[in-house]
Amino acid sequence: MADAPKILGTDSLRQAYPKLNSAINNSNEALNKSATAETNSTAAVNTANQANEKSDDTQTQLNAVVNRATDSDAMSAQAAVDAKGINKGNLKQRIDDDYNELSASLAQNTTEITKIKEDNAISPEKFTGTDFQKVQAALDYAIANDVSIKFAKIYNITGAGALSINKANGSWDLDRRVLFLQGVGGGIRKDDGGFIFTAPYQNVGDINVNGLKYYSVAGVGTKVWDCDKIIRVTSMNCKYLNVDTVASAANQYCQTMKFIKDHVTGGNDWAFEFKESWDTEIDCLIEARQNGIRNTVGLAKVQNNNLKITGVIEGLSGIAVQLGSCYGLEISGYFEKNHGGHIDLQSLDQHFQYGVLIMKNTFSMTPDQITNNVPAVKMGKIFTGGTNGVTSISNICNGILYNTYANEGGWITGIADRAITNITGRPGHYLQLTQPKTATASAGDYITWGPMSKxxxxxxxxxxxxxxxxxxxxxxxxxxxxxxxxxxxxxxxxxxxxxxxxxxxxxxxxxxxxxxxxxxxxxxxxxxxxxx
The missing domain is CATH 2.60.40 (Immunoglobulin-like)
Structure with missing residues (x-):
């Protein structure tokens, strides 16, 4: 469109009207172009809106197919539905939700696994069968997998025989892993004769028991530990009620057996018995039963090496302690109203007593024992190899404290003992190194005063x-x-x-x-x- 010429003042009408028509034509053309531009603008807006709608649709479609394993829309849609049947809308949302849920679950599992590792224990209830079968299966599993066993209930094995500690043959050399048995309110009941625990071979050991309860009926012959085969047992804080014998090595030695703070009440026979003993400690409450601790026989040799007896032994109808020859014996405890006697180191002694320490004992004698001059300690033959074989320190007795073999043996060296009299039978073999409470202690024509005798x-x-x-x-x-x-x-x-x-x-x-x-x-x- 060309510019229209301007009308001059000197133009005639013939000269002016062509210029005016040209200007009108230009104006009409401009108006037409303006209408076209408006139409085009509206179309552009519509196009933009359509593009935006297509973009949203594209995003929706992309959400449906993002991270697809295949090109199938059906599979992508299916993948957005989780294992519980909930449609997460898209795969990413499902993955995020699954990740968060799995993380929480893993954290919980980690906590539980840590607890399991800390406990490292199984229950017999993990297994099937009778009570006996459950406990035996738990023992076998614990030995094979080096885990502990927790007893939360009482398992009755009456009539089923003895549980076996099935460690490998020769395990005293090869398998030194400790088998742990933990009582958490539970234990074992056996109301018939025989052992609760035995082993297929001798020298099976390394067993630690804490807080287990054992129940039986007094007099039926229940024994807990077969120490002819089992060695190195530590029993702590256990309860043995009406069990006739806690540990028995009638034909062998009892080796490294430790019974610490156990309660042994009720029962007939001897609570602990062994032919010989090595490195054994019995620190228990032994009460209201028949007998306490003994060697099964007397031998012409040392029978007990490094044997320690402490705790409380009272109210027995029989004898508290009866031993043969000892090398390194320590007795320290409270003895009361044991009607068969407190300590007998004489009846079975066929050898000598070496390095015996009788220390800080209280002996409460029955009226009959006092009347009949029964001593608290019947002392056997004392080693005379240049040193005193028996040392007695700070013992208290309301009757006679010691008697000794007549015409045999060495000396009892006493320090701060207190008794009505210290000796019967052979007064020449008790020497009180400290001044007695009554200034002089005499028995017939034998008198002690401090470190001097007359x-x-x-x-x-x-x-x-x-x-x-x-x-x-x-x-x-x-x-x-x-x-x-x-x-x-x-x-x-x-x-x-x-x-x-x-x-x-x-x-x-x-x-x-x-x-x-x-x-x-x-x-x-x-x-x-x-x-x-």
């Missing part, structure tokens, strides 16, 4: 002719040694004198003269002073 040995009545000299031998126990202070006194002393004496083997030889011209009688008393 023996008075009297002769029979001696008859002398006028001016006669006689020689007699006086025997002391323990025997006099050269250098020991010795003095003599005589009845009818105005008529007699001691000419001299000499120490000979096992005796003191004394020479006595009647100074008068008439026959006379006298009794000689030798006082032997010994400082230890």
């Amino acid at each position: 023996q008075n040995i009297k002769s029979a009545t001696l008859s002398f002719a006028a001016n006669e000299t006689k020689t007699i031998d006086l025997v002391a126990d323990p025997p006099a040694l050269a250098g020991d202070p010795i003095s003599f006194s005589l009845t009818n002393s105005a008529n007699f004198r001691v000419e001299g004496h000499e120490v000979i083997t096992n005796a003191v030889r004394v020479h006595i003269t009647n100074k008068t011209a008439t026959a006379a009688n006298t009794v000689v008393t030798m006082s032997l002073l010994k400082l230890f």
Whole structure:
């Protein structure tokens, strides 16, 4: 469209109207173009709106197919539905939700796995069958997988025999993993005879038991541990109620058995019995039953090496402790009203007692025991190899504390013991190193005062002719040694004198003269002073 020429003032009408028509034509053309532009603008807006709608539709379609494993829309839609049947709308939303749920579940599982690892324990309830079968299966599984067993209920194995600790043959050398049995309110009941625990071989061991309960009926012959085969057992805080025997090694030695703070109440027979023992400790309450602790036989050798007995033993109808020869025995506890006696180291002793420590015991004797002069401790033969074989420290007894073998053995060395009397039978073999409460303790003609002892040995009545000299031998126990202070006194002393004496083997030889011209009688008393 060209520009229309302007009308000049000098133009005639003929000259002006063509210019005016040209301007009108240009105006019409411009109006037409304006209408076209408006139409085009509206179309552009519509196009833009359509594009936006297509973009949203495209995004919707993309959401439906993002991360598809295949090109199938049906499979993509199916993948947006989770395992619970909930349509998450798109695969990404499902993946996000599944991830969060799985993370929470893994965190919970980690906590539970950590707890399982910390407990490292199984229950017999994991297995099927009778109570016996469940416990046996748990034992086998725990041994094979090195895990513990927790007992939360009482398992009754009556009539089913003994549970077996099925470790490998020779496990005392090869398999030293410890089998842990933990009682959390539970345990085992056996109301018939025989063992609760045994093993297929000797020297099966390394067993730790804590808080387990054992129940039986007194007198039926229930025994818990077969120590002819099982060694190295630690039992702590367990309850043995009406079990006749806790541990028995009737034919073998009891090795490294530790019974700590267990309660052993009710039951007949001996609570603990063994032919021999090595490194064994019994620190229990043993009460209201028949007998306590014993060697099954007496042997002409050391039977018990490093045996320690502590705790409380009271109210037994029989004997508390009866042992043969010991090398390294310690007894320290409270003994009350054991009607068969407290400690008997004499009846089975066929050898000697070596390094025995009787310390900080309280012995409460029954009225009958006091009346009949029953000692709290019947001491066997004491080792005499240059040192005292038995040491007694701070023991208290309301009756007689000790008696010893007659004419055999070494010394009991006593420190701060308190008793009505310390010795019967052979007073010469108890030496109180500390001053007794009553200043002097005497038994007949034997007197102790601190580290000093005095023996008075009297002769029979001696008859002398006028001016006669006689020689007699006086025997002391323990025997006099050269250098020991010795003095003599005589009845009818105005008529007699001691000419001299000499120490000979096992005796003191004394020479006595009647100074008068008439026959006379006298009794000689030798006082032997010994400082230890």
